[in-house]
Amino acid sequence: MNNPNYKKELEGKTFERLWSATVKQGGYTQVPRMLIQNPKQLDERLTSQHIAILVYLISRWSYGKNPFPSIEQMRKALRQGRDPLQRRIKELIDWQLLGKIKQRDPNNKKKFQSNRYDLRPLTKKLEEKIKSTDQYILREFESS
Numbered sequence: 764m765n766n767p768n769y770k771k772e773l774e775g776k777t778f779e780r781l782w783s784a785t786v787k788q789g790g791y792t793q794v795p796r797m798l799i800q801n802p803k804q805l806d807e808r809l810t811s812q813h814i815a816i817l818v819y820l821i822s823r824w825s826y827g828k829n830p831f832p833s834i835e836q837m838r839k840a841l842r843q844g845r846d847p848l849q850r851r852i853k854e855l856i857d858w859q860l861l862g863k864i865k866q867r868d869p870n871n872k873k874k875f876q877s878n879r880y881d882l883r884p885l886t887k888k889l890e891e892k893i894k895s896t897d898q899y900i901l902r903e904f905e906s907s
Contacts, residue, residue, distance in 0.1 A: 792822040795889050805892055806858055812851050815841050817860070820880050829864060829879040852880075860885050 779787045798817060802809040819841055823830035832840075838848050855861035862881030 792818075794818055794821055797889060797892065798885075804896070805888060806860060808854070808858060809860075810851075812841075812843060812847070813855060813860075815843075816848070816851055816855065817882075817885060820861070820882060824882055829881050831866070831877045831879040833877040860888055 778791055782791075797805055798814065802814050816837070819837060820830050820832070823832055834845060834848060837843075838845055841848065843851075852861065852863070856863055862884050864879040864881060866877065866879055
């Protein structure tokens, strides 16, 4: 945007004012800016595929309940192959950006249902990075 007053114009605006009432009806998700604009500051190993997985899980996270999409649902939504998707999820877990909770089928304790994914590790990492980041960098980050 070349309008120097653009940021000032947005202050106090609601989602509906920015996007429209129609778009709002389709639903929306809040995503931390650092995750989208500067993911390498969070973890230099993050790729666009990792970010897509995290944003997808964030979009499925509701009212404190851990999201539990199946690998097949995620694969279709993200257009990623099964093996690469599982590998990237494992990397996110290994890098302590995501947790995984295995769920047993209540009707058959030998079977598992879709995993639940815990986003608290991501929240914790974001909090740590933001607290340790120079305020000047955060202001520059906000203004871009």
